Amino acid sequence: MQKQEFHKVINALKLGEGEKVKLRGWIDNVRHQGGLTFIDLRDSSGKIQVTIKKQNLTNVNYEEIIKNLSREASVSIEGIIKVDPRAPGGKEVTCNSIQIIGKSEEYPIRKGVSVSYLLDHRHLYLRREKMQAILKIRNKLLEGARRWFLENEYFEIQCPTFITASVEGGATLFKVDYFGRKAYLTQSSQFYLEAAIFGFEKVFTIQPSFRAEKSRTRKHLTEFWHLEAEVAFATHDDIMEIEEDLLYNMVKYAVDECKKEFELLKRSNFEAPKRPFIRMTYLEALEIIKGKGFDIKFGDDIGADEEKVIANQIDRPAFIMYFPKVTRAFYHQPHPEDNSLTLSSDLYAPTQGEIATGGQRIHDLNLLLKRIEENNLNPKDYEWYLDLRRYGSVPHAGFGMGIERIVKWVTGINHVRDAIAFPRTSNRVYP
Ligand code: 4AD
Ligand code: MG
Numbered sequence: 001m002q003k004q005e006f007h008k009v010i011n012a013l014k015l016g017e018g019e020k021v022k023l024r025g026w027i028d029n030v031r032h033q034g035g036l037t038f039i040d041l042r043d044s045s046g047k048i049q050v051t052i053k054k055q056n057l058t059n060v061n062y063e064e065i066i067k068n069l070s071r072e073a074s075v076s077i078e079g080i081i082k083v084d085p086r087a088p089g090g091k092e093v094t095c096n097s098i099q100i101i102g103k104s105e106e107y108p109i110r111k112g113v114s115v116s117y118l119l120d121h122r123h124l125y126l127r128r129e130k131m132q133a134i135l136k137i138r139n140k141l142l143e144g145a146r147r148w149f150l151e152n153e154y155f156e157i158q159c160p161t162f163i164t165a166s167v168e169g170g171a172t173l174f175k176v177d178y179f180g181r182k183a184y185l186t187q188s189s190q191f192y193l194e195a196a197i198f199g200f201e202k203v204f205t206i207q208p209s210f211r212a213e214k215s216r217t218r219k220h221l222t223e224f225w226h227l228e229a230e231v232a233f234a235t236h237d238d239i240m241e242i243e244e245d246l247l248y249n250m251v252k253y254a255v256d257e258c259k260k261e262f263e264l265l266k267r268s269n270f271e272a273p274k275r276p277f278i279r280m281t282y283l284e285a286l287e288i289i290k291g292k293g294f295d296i297k298f299g300d301d302i303g304a305d306e307e308k309v310i311a312n313q314i315d316r317p318a319f320i321m322y323f324p325k326v327t328r329a330f331y332h333q334p335h336p337e338d339n340s341l342t343l344s345s346d347l348y349a350p351t352q353g354e355i356a357t358g359g360q361r362i363h364d365l366n367l368l369l370k371r372i373e374e375n376n377l378n379p380k381d382y383e384w385y386l387d388l389r390r391y392g393s394v395p396h397a398g399f400g401m402g403i404e405r406i407v408k409w410v411t412g413i414n415h416v417r418d419a420i421a422f423p424r425t426s427n428r429v430y431p
Helices: 062-067 115-120 129-151 190-200 236-257 259-264 282-291 304-311 365-374 379-387 403-411
Strands: 020-033 036-043 046-053 074-083 091-102 175-178 181-185 202-210 223-232 278-281 318-321 344-349 353-360 396-402
Touching (some): 020 046, 036 074, 129 202, 129 259, 190 223, 190 379, 190 396, 236 344, 282 318, 396 403
Parallel strands (some): 046 091
Antiparallel strands (some): 020 036, 202 223, 318 344, 344 353, 353 396
């Protein structure tokens, strides 16, 4: 490949006056002024202004080429770097050769179009600066997470998407016709991670989970990216420490690596969260919520409006600990001092609410069987999961974090659908 011949915009901006440069990318904007044409050339690293003067062009007919220099056309150019304090980035390129790689029809993304129009054209909207900035931050959050897992000697494992029994209750299961048998799309890889700790002790996965979630909120997708970890011999307290250290480090990494992107999103003042995170009990949270006039009692789930009350009064992430058994799935370890509570917690981000849920799992076979029956589930559906308690069971704990929820919080966008390249919601499976 002759790739090396070409510069990236970011490297071109480091060159000095008079140096030769070869670039390729897409036309972000084009302006004509007398016999001059200015284009903003964009590649994956940034943008630079290119000035095209008729008499400088050696390779082509000016009039012919100008006709095809429309927005989003792809081009390759050769030219000379010119230092110009008026140009964005302080430099521009005086073009002496240009070639159209692919013409562009009239680019349909215009100012003033509706949100649903942009979503219908997400495959083209993805090129815009805002989407690019959000997705770069998302990438660095995930990179930061993987670095943390690597440093802490976790094993990354990939789990199946087709499954046969619910993890988080039947209501949000997507049914799949699996050659005449009933199967579902996974809601969480937790049970598979639990199986994996017996060989690897500390495991994690980053993969999609699916929820047939009809509610149209700004924080629910039907397909979201789920970062989950499970740790042998860990307690609920241990797992909160782990979540805190991981979240802090992944956010810090993205903040440090994405200064330009945060600036573009007008969010330069966003910082990695303060530590230690807040720890409050479910009962304490209820008192705060009641104090704001809500009618909520022990055993109720914390709904969206109640969640906001807590989210709006915290200056850093907060764990809400010890949810009642009746609000949680069957696999949660009961609290040793109060059997009506579980060793579990939700992690809230300021202004957002829940971004993760975690806790200690039941490791005793008989207790797990009892909880399956109490939840009116069929133990046969959980045979392999029960097996894990038959062969050298150990206390263990884990958690799941929603990547889009974290991206939404960090970038300050107001809907999770913009936290992922191609969102899936109850009313959208295209593009
Ligand atoms: O709270 P959830 O349902 O917990 C579990 O699935 C556990 N089995 C995880 C575990 O312990 N391994 O989901 C975990 C997180 C939520 O806190 C939320 O951030 C995200 O996943 N999440 C969603 N994100 C976007 N859209 C949805 N519909 C989501 N449902 C859950
Ligand atoms: Mg949860």
